[in-house]
Amino acid sequence: MLAVTKRENVQGNAACALGAIAAGCRFFAGYPITPSSEIAERLAGELPKVGGTFVQMEDEIASMAATIGASLGGVKSMTATSGPGFSLKQENLGYAAMTETPCVIANVMRGGPSTGMPTRPGQGDIMQARWGTHGDHPIIVLTPASVGEIYSETIRAFNLSERLRVPVVVLYDEIIGHLLETIELTTPDDDQLIDRKWASGDAKDFLPYADTDDLVPPMARPGDGYRVHTTGLTHDDRGFPTQVPEKAEHAVTRLLDKLDHHAELIESYEAVMCEDADVIITAFGITARAAHKAVKNLRSQGVKVGLFRPITMWPFPEAAYKKVTGNAKAIIVAEMNAGQLVLEIERICAGKPEVHRVNRIDGEVITPDELQAAVKEVMS
Amino acid sequence: MNIQEGVQAHVSAEEFDVRDYMRLDLFPHFLCPGCGHGMALRAMMWALYENNISMDKLAVVCGIGCSGRLGAYIDSNTFHTTHGRPLAFATGLALARPDLHVVVITGDGDCLAIGGNHLIHACRRNVNMTCLMLNNEVYGMTGGQVSPTTSADRYTTTTPGGNREPVFDACKLAEAAGAGFVGREVTMQVPTLKDLIKEAYDYNGFSFVEIMSDCTEIFGRKNQLGESAEMILSQKSSTRPDSYGTKVDDPFRPNALKTGVLVKGVRPEYRDMNRPIQPVQPVQKD
Numbered sequence: 001m002l003a004v005t006k007r008e009n010v011q012g013n014a015a016c017a018l019g020a021i022a023a024g025c026r027f028f029a030g031y032p033i034t035p036s037s038e039i040a041e042r043l044a045g046e047l048p049k050v051g052g053t054f055v056q057m058e059d060e061i062a063s064m065a066a067t068i069g070a071s072l073g074g075v076k077s078m079t080a081t082s083g084p085g086f087s088l089k090q091e092n093l094g095y096a097a098m099t100e101t102p103c104v105i106a107n108v109m110r111g112g113p114s115t116g117m118p119t120r121p122g123q124g125d126i127m128q129a130r131w132g133t134h135g136d137h138p139i140i141v142l143t144p145a146s147v148g149e150i151y152s153e154t155i156r157a158f159n160l161s162e163r164l165r166v167p168v169v170v171l172y173d174e175i176i177g178h179l180l181e182t183i184e185l186t187t188p189d190d191d192q193l194i195d196r197k198w199a200s201g202d203a204k205d206f207l208p209y210a211d212t213d214d215l216v217p218p219m220a221r222p223g224d225g226y227r228v229h230t231t232g233l234t235h236d237d238r239g240f241p242t243q244v245p246e247k248a249e250h251a252v253t254r255l256l257d258k259l260d261h262h263a264e265l266i267e268s269y270e271a272v273m274c275e276d277a278d279v280i281i282t283a284f285g286i287t288a289r290a291a292h293k294a295v296k297n298l299r300s301q302g303v304k305v306g307l308f309r310p311i312t313m314w315p316f317p318e319a320a321y322k323k324v325t326g327n328a329k330a331i332i333v334a335e336m337n338a339g340q341l342v343l344e345i346e347r348i349c350a351g352k353p354e355v356h357r358v359n360r361i362d363g364e365v366i367t368p369d370e371l372q373a374a375v376k377e378v379m380s
Numbered sequence: 381m382n383i384q385e386g387v388q389a390h391v392s393a394e395e396f397d398v399r400d401y402m403r404l405d406l407f408p409h410f411l412c413p414g415c416g417h418g419m420a421l422r423a424m425m426w427a428l429y430e431n432n433i434s435m436d437k438l439a440v441v442c443g444i445g446c447s448g449r450l451g452a453y454i455d456s457n458t459f460h461t462t463h464g465r466p467l468a469f470a471t472g473l474a475l476a477r478p479d480l481h482v483v484v485i486t487g488d489g490d491c492l493a494i495g496g497n498h499l500i501h502a503c504r505r506n507v508n509m510t511c512l513m514l515n516n517e518v519y520g521m522t523g524g525q526v527s528p529t530t531s532a533d534r535y536t537t538t539t540p541g542g543n544r545e546p547v548f549d550a551c552k553l554a555e556a557a558g559a560g561f562v563g564r565e566v567t568m569q570v571p572t573l574k575d576l577i578k579e580a581y582d583y584n585g586f587s588f589v590e591i592m593s594d595c596t597e598i599f600g601r602k603n604q605l606g607e608s609a610e611m612i613l614s615q616k617s618s619t620r621p622d623s624y625g626t627k628v629d630d631p632f633r634p635n636a637l638k639t640g641v642l643v644k645g646v647r648p649e650y651r652d653m654n655r656p657i658q659p660v661q662p663v664q665k666d
Contacts, residue, residue: 027476053475058501062468065461069441069472072459073480077472095462222457222473223480225436229403229452231460240406240452 004187012147012177013080015185016106016170017042019154020078022187024195025104026052027077029066031059031085034118035174036108039080060088064105068096071103072230074221076158076195078104082174083112083125086132093167094133095232097255100165100209100217102196104157107169108177109285111363120363121174123285124337129169130314136252138259140168140266141314143284145176148183153311156268159194164262165216171313173336175286175365199226208239209251215258259315268311271324273299277306279375280325282345283334284310287366291334294371305375316344325353330378334358334366393571401425401435403455410449412520414596414608419567420514421450423591424483426570427577439480441470443490445521446595447514450485464495467502467511474507478651481581482509488529489519492548496528499550502586503557507650510580510587513550516595524598535602554588555643561587562643566619567594568612579641585649592619592637 010018016039020028028047030040040056047054053070057063063079070077081089086107096103111117112124125132129141140160144153150172157168197218199206203225209217220226233241234248242248259266270288273295274280283291288309298305308324310317325331330353333342338361346355358374360366398421411417428438435456442451444463451458457480461469466484474482491499491513502511518536519525526536528548535542554562561583565573573591580587594600594611605611620636 027472029472055471055475057468057471058497061465062471062498062501065465065468066472066475069459069469069474070476071472072469073439073473073477075476077476091462092465222439222477223437227435227456227458229458229460231452232462233460 003189005184007182008185009180009182010147010185011038012150012172012179013038013108014042015147015151015183016080016154017046018185019151020104020158021046021050022151022185023076023155023158024193025076025078025158026050027067027070027075028052028079029055029057029063029070029077030079031057031063031081033060033082033085035110035177036080036082036106038177039106039108060085061092064089064092067103068092068101071101072099072222076102076162078106078158080106080108082108082110082118083122084115086125086128090132093139094135094137096167097133097137097139098232099230100219100255101167102161102165103167104154104161105167105169106154107171109171109173111361117363119174121286121336121365122361122363123173123287123335124340124361125171126313126335126337126340127343129171136256138166138255139314140164140166140259140312141171142168142268143171143310143313145172145285145288145309145311147176147179147181149311150176151183151185155188160266162194162196163216163265164258165196165219166258173285199224203227207237209235209237211237211254215254215261263315266312266315267317267320269317269320270307270309270311272307272309274306274308274324274328276304278304278329279332279378280306280308280328281332281334281371281375282308282310282341284313284341287334287336290366290368291371293368294375297368298372298375303375303379313341316348318348321345321348325349328353330354330356332356332358332371332374332378334371334374336360336366396426396429398422398425401428401455402453406453409453411446412597414594414600414611415446416516416567416593416595416608416612417446417450417514419570420512420573420591420593421453423567423570423573423577424485424512425454426574427581430574431578431581433481433581437479437481439470439473439477439482440485441466441473441482442485443487443495445487445490445519446516447485447487448490449521464490464493465498466490467495467498470509471502471505471507474509475650478508483581484509484511486511486513488513488515488517488550489527492528492550492553500553500557503554503559503588505650506558506560506585506647508585510577510583510589512577512580513588513590514593515550515590516593516599518595518599520595520598524595524602534599536599550590551588551642558647559588559643560585560645560647561641563588563641564590564592564619564637564639566592566612566615566639568616576641583644585647
């Protein structure tokens with residue numbers, strides 16, 4: 001199938017739904033929550049048209065469980081939520097990571113903590129997206145900054161999830177989610193879509209969690225005769241629970257190594273005018289849009305400033321970040337929370353260059369003016 | 381053993397060998413001596429055999445607890461999920477793969493406490509699957525804490541003065557939530573239990589079966605209920621087949637729980653209710 005492109009004025013959340021359909025998602029289980037509900041609403045209409053299934057479950061926990069259940073059955077599946085719902089999904093998110101079940105979770109961030117400000121934007125789920133579920137686990141988090149990027153990153157989320165058998169979170173703020181932008185909806189070629197590797201060969205000798213060169217074992221589809229056991233308990237290569245220290249360590253180590261091994265595939269970022277920059281603003285989502293404007297304004301005044309925007313938030317593109325910011329004198333991390341991404345940046349920079357913060361936790365966006373003022377203050 | 385073509389109705393206990401359905405390389409199993417779950421598992425497998433359900437097309441979804449561990453021993457597609465959530469996982473699996481025969485194995489704590497919300501909505505939604513709830517009145521795996529079905533005044537590790545909370549009637553709950561098929565049986569009569577489970581497997585829609593199991597080692601010992609045989613006999617004597625009549629206060633067995641098929645109705649299965657999406661027609665004004 002050739003790529004078909006059409007221009008359309010769509011909302012961020014609708015772009016997420018359309019990206020999912022384009023990626024081959026055929027199952028959605030969700031629960032209403034502001035400001036993500038438009039994803040569910042759009043998919044309730046779109047999925048039946050392509051032979052897919054939409055179901056509204058009884059709660060956030062059940063919608064995560066049903067999403068994983070459908071994926072275990074072999075169907076690309078996703079769910080969508082916001083902060084409080086994301087908290088409720090964490091246990092089953094860990095189950096997906098442990099059982100290596102592909103699935104995509106859109107988290108449209110609102111003001112927090114707790115019920116917070118449901119209709120106001122926030123970026124306070126950065127650390128929860130990485131560490132929300134218990135134990136050492138692999139997870140990929142993508143942070144698009146435009147409606148067009150929500151569409152393309154949702155497709156990439158499914159591809160990464162299928163390729164690496166890992167849950168992928170598409171994380172963006174309420175502003176991006178409710179933004180209307182005219183974008184190109186490019187239907188991917190079949191060869192641009194990735195399906196998980198399926199088990200083949202003799203069912204009798206099949207080991208569902210055996211070591212493979214790429215650290216991603218093929219998955220057994222129920223009904224194909226493999227009769228595999230799937231458990232969130234620490235399991236051996238046969239898939240059965242084990243408490244043998246060597247086997248337990250091996251199992252979890254492979255889960256974590258899996259993402260390191262495929263770092264190049266996962267990592268994505270944008271560096272704007274960073275080559276000669278004295279100050280580099282680091283921001284994501286709507287804050288990066290404001291930062292982009294601030295960089296342009298300051299450059300027109302002759303100020304050497306750049307922008308680093310992680311598109312893949314976790315695993316953070318550490319090597320690229322070090323390279324891009326190597327010659328800068330200062331970094332400003334701007335985010336709509338009390339300081340979360342900055343902790344990772346401080347860890348990576350380890351004091352050189354110096355790291356400054358710009359934060360807002362009042363439900364309002366950070367403006368280009370604020371960032372321009374912050375750059376000037378840092379440079380003075 | 382390969383399942384033969386054609387329904388094999390009522391093979392005798394001698395003809396049916398449960399070991400043909402088990403992952404014997406995982407044995408010895410972890411159940412305590414005297415635990416009723418083994419008899420329940422036997423009945424589940426026997427019913428599969430008699431209903432001619434292929435182990436390749438079967439999907440067993442379990443929760444957490446002693447009941448949740450049964451799945452690993454079944455030589456099929458088995459899923460050991462999170463605590464209380466097997467019905468939600470199974471809903472996704474069954475909707476995505478209607479070609480699979482989905483069976484959920486859960487316990488009283490898993491299904492009625494932490495997973496209670498999923499049970500009532502699974503009953504209401506009516507996706508084709510069978511939920512087998514093993515009721516042993518206690519959280520066995522965690523060491524014997526009180527559960528929603530622990531009988532009045534029973535001692536558990538978290539009710540040192542005896543249980544003061546009322547007992548949940550799972551079958552009444554399932555019926556009230558709209559389950560089209562509801563049944564209950566004790567483990568003492570495995571063939572009777574097998575026949576009930578067969579009927580549940582056959583039901584097109586959501587079917588719920590409460591299996592009265594016994595926890596001899598933890599619950600029985602703490603309450604001095606005797607050995608396994610005594611516990612099973614006392615369960616039998618405190619239940620009464622539905623065919624005895626409809627009055628629960630029947631003098632033959634006062635306050636007895638009813639067993640057998642308690643509800644069997646005709647409801648459209650979830651997929652049968654799907655209608656094409658129609659655009660909303662604007663209201664015509666005169």
